[in-house]
Amino acid sequence: LLPSQFAEETGRPQQFCAFHFHDVFYSRVVDIMPHPGTDPALIEVLEVLGRQLNQVPVIVRKENPGYLFNTMLMALLGAAGKLITREVGSIEDIDKSWMVNFHMPMGPFGILDSIGLDTAWHVTHNLEDAGSQALAALLKTYIDAGKLGEKTGEGFYKYPAPAFKEPDFLT
Numbered sequence: 001l002l003p004s005q006f007a008e009e010t011g012r013p014q015q016f017c018a019f020h021f022h023d024v025f026y027s028r029v030v031d032i033m034p035h036p037g038t039d040p041a042l043i044e045v046l047e048v049l050g051r052q053l054n055q056v057p058v059i060v061r062k063e064n065p066g067y068l069f070n071t072m073l074m075a076l077l078g079a080a081g082k083l084i085t086r087e088v089g090s091i092e093d094i095d096k097s098w099m100v101n102f103h104m105p106m107g108p109f110g111i112l113d114s115i116g117l118d119t120a121w122h123v124t125h126n127l128e129d130a131g132s133q134a135l136a137a138l139l140k141t142y143i144d145a146g147k148l149g150e151k152t153g154e155g156f157y158k159y160p161a162p163a164f165k166e167p168d169f170l171t
Helices: 040-052 069-085 091-102 108-115 117-124 130-144
Strands: 017-021 029-034 056-059
Touching: 017 040, 029 040, 040 056, 069 091, 069 108, 069 117, 069 130, 091 108, 108 117, 117 130
Parallel strands: 029 056
Antiparallel strands: 017 029
């Protein structure tokens, strides 16, 4: 949802801006995304408020669906989806490659489990490119089996002790 879609309806479009929190239990980022008519002074106020809330404010300079983080995340998840649906690597090997190369605690499929496979499906099935459609089809097989990720105890991995957290996973 972009701020320009709602700005006029507020009656004070110059004082309207997106102030988007991520998972506040895991992340400390708040996105500030103005629309073209937002008063620049509001951005400064929201930056201060974000810091007072112990968040790291990031400015999205142009309206962008997905803001900053979700746009980058979708690129990663889309690439992982292409690798698995084209049978280039296994779920575990794709995750291992990401985890080892970038010193990350989980890979793309662990991230998908964390987000929720149903949530990821809602995003991907609406995208028109073939790669997104293939990933959406894969996610749907898990969803139909009741495997939504962490929230149901199983997705690409089984929880509460997924394989990627095992000490020997990266060996």
